Amino acid sequence: MLFQPAIIALLLASAVCVAAMAVAAPFALEVIRRWDSASGSERQLVLERRTYLFSTLIAFVLWTQFAALLLFVFNADKMSVMFVGAMCAVGTLNVNAYGFPALFAQMLVFFLAAGWLAINYVDNRAPDYPLVRIKYVLLLGLLPLLAASFALQLRYFLGLKADVITSCCGSLFSGDAKTVAGEASAIAPLPAMALLYGTVAFAVVAAGRQAIGKRGGYLTAASGVAALVAGIVGVLSFVSLYVYEHPHHHCPFCVLKPDYGFQGYGLYLPLFAATAAAIGAGAVQPFAQVASLREVAPSVSARLAAVAAAGFTLFALVGTFMVLHSNLILVER
Amino acid sequence: MIELNGVRKAFHHGMTNEFWALHGIDLRIEAKRVTALCGPSGSGKTTLLTIVGCIARPTQGRVRFKERDISGLPERFLTGIRRKSFGFVFQKFNLIRGMSALDNVMLPAYPTGEPRRTLHGRAERILEQLKLAHRRHAHVEWLSGGEQQRVAIGRALINDPEVVIADEPTANLDSALSLEFMGILESLVGEGRTVLLSSHDPLVVDSALVHRVVNMRDGRIL
Numbered sequence: 001m002l003f004q005p006a007i008i009a010l011l012l013a014s015a016v017c018v019a020a021m022a023v024a025a026p027f028a029l030e031v032i033r034r035w036d037s038a039s040g041s042e043r044q045l046v047l048e049r050r051t052y053l054f055s056t057l058i059a060f061v062l063w064t065q066f067a068a069l070l071l072f073v074f075n076a077d078k079m080s081v082m083f084v085g086a087m088c089a090v091g092t093l094n095v096n097a098y099g100f101p102a103l104f105a106q107m108l109v110f111f112l113a114a115g116w117l118a119i120n121y122v123d124n125r126a127p128d129y130p131l132v133r134i135k136y137v138l139l140l141g142l143l144p145l146l147a148a149s150f151a152l153q154l155r156y157f158l159g160l161k162a163d164v165i166t167s168c169c170g171s172l173f174s175g176d177a178k179t180v181a182g183e184a185s186a187i188a189p190l191p192a193m194a195l196l197y198g199t200v201a202f203a204v205v206a207a208g209r210q211a212i213g214k215r216g217g218y219l220t221a222a223s224g225v226a227a228l229v230a231g232i233v234g235v236l237s238f239v240s241l242y243v244y245e246h247p248h249h250h251c252p253f254c255v256l257k258p259d260y261g262f263q264g265y266g267l268y269l270p271l272f273a274a275t276a277a278a279i280g281a282g283a284v285q286p287f288a289q290v291a292s293l294r295e296v297a298p299s300v301s302a303r304l305a306a307v308a309a310a311g312f313t314l315f316a317l318v319g320t321f322m323v324l325h326s327n328l329i330l331v332e333r
Numbered sequence: 334m335i336e337l338n339g340v341r342k343a344f345h346h347g348m349t350n351e352f353w354a355l356h357g358i359d360l361r362i363e364a365k366r367v368t369a370l371c372g373p374s375g376s377g378k379t380t381l382l383t384i385v386g387c388i389a390r391p392t393q394g395r396v397r398f399k400e401r402d403i404s405g406l407p408e409r410f411l412t413g414i415r416r417k418s419f420g421f422v423f424q425k426f427n428l429i430r431g432m433s434a435l436d437n438v439m440l441p442a443y444p445t446g447e448p449r450r451t452l453h454g455r456a457e458r459i460l461e462q463l464k465l466a467h468r469r470h471a472h473v474e475w476l477s478g479g480e481q482q483r484v485a486i487g488r489a490l491i492n493d494p495e496v497v498i499a500d501e502p503t504a505n506l507d508s509a510l511s512l513e514f515m516g517i518l519e520s521l522v523g524e525g526r527t528v529l530l531s532s533h534d535p536l537v538v539d540s541a542l543v544h545r546v547v548n549m550r551d552g553r554i555l
Contacts, residue, residue: 037405040338040391040393040395041393042341042392042393044405045390045391045404045405048405124407124409127406127407127410128405129405129407
């Protein structure tokens, strides 16, 4: 099972990421302990030269994690034909106990990497390395998470056995299931619509306001995370039903299948990209007071907020389009 | 204007063939003056010029330009300073063969994104000032040594730098051409530019145009 091209690619991407971080860790420690921009010592000059190299390396491996999340989900769906009982990605992820934790870890890596990349981007635009210590401290914080994500993926992929009879989305995302997903699926369409459109509208307004006024990064980030949660709840409780044109099929993964024209990617890509941009906008915000970043940080944060606003708007439009073009009637007009 | 503090430079640092070209240089270069670094071959003049001109980085020590540390700048910022604030005339000119004098002069300004028409006009004016307008379309390999040097000076001036750095500017010239160079030097100072050059040519270092001579030997200022 391990010798699937996508699995090899995912494990390689994850392993390379952990290896790069592990290589960068001693350097990060040296920066944290010994960085002194006032000094012209040989060590300081070496640190200045190398920080660019290391941050470029780390930025590259973290960017690969964005693609890895997409591939992970795509691969989970694609492999569902190999397991008895699996109809979509849920079945594949349920083959052993590590599937969903691996997915959640990958998602967490995705969003935290977005924050780190935003900080790194801003730091590279100042002439005096103002965030160098902060970004390497954060990098050391990311290392255990990346290692955990790699370990979970490895355990998950090593534990994929074709003779396992797995359970699929019908049991996990049923309104009767006593799980968080089940509870979310059980929300009635109207309150779920109100929650989704209200939260997404708030996130768009907050991000749009920041994009214009260059202030309010924390609100953009918080409302962005809220919009992600509301968006997923909305997909579980009503958007998916309209896509499948079935009043009891709540699965958030089947929408990714070719049977439904891969429509789910149209929903999730803008939602996740917008949330990542919103987190980036918030991550950059605290540094607007740093002397050399007074112009750069608000400007980058505002641009990220604009991306977030556009992404959430697109998500809402795509979701609305799916609802309006469905033959299912959940809410009487 | 330019201040060097404890600048040291090693080549092949940490390797068996490690060589220290500069040993703790402390130097202050005044604005709108001509400063000449004088010393025998191997004294570290060229290395020092490349460090001041942001072409090389020191192994140790700091270089400040207009009160701003430039030795630790990330490359993206250093490129801008190198392009806009410093004009470099190399000892062997380093012109691009197969290209005309005019194109060679214009080349360093291409990354600035200036409109070609503006750039072209400025390059023409510079070549005219350097009495080389009639040779502007000639390939640089067809030019004489003196003409090539003037093209190199023109190229150094295209981005209107505050500082012109010239490495052994008269090393490949006869006396008449060297005097011609001194005339150009005078006009550069007259335009308010700071000139830093290296030379061991008495015609240059003994000239009244040179405000200060810094003697060097074995990577140290004497």
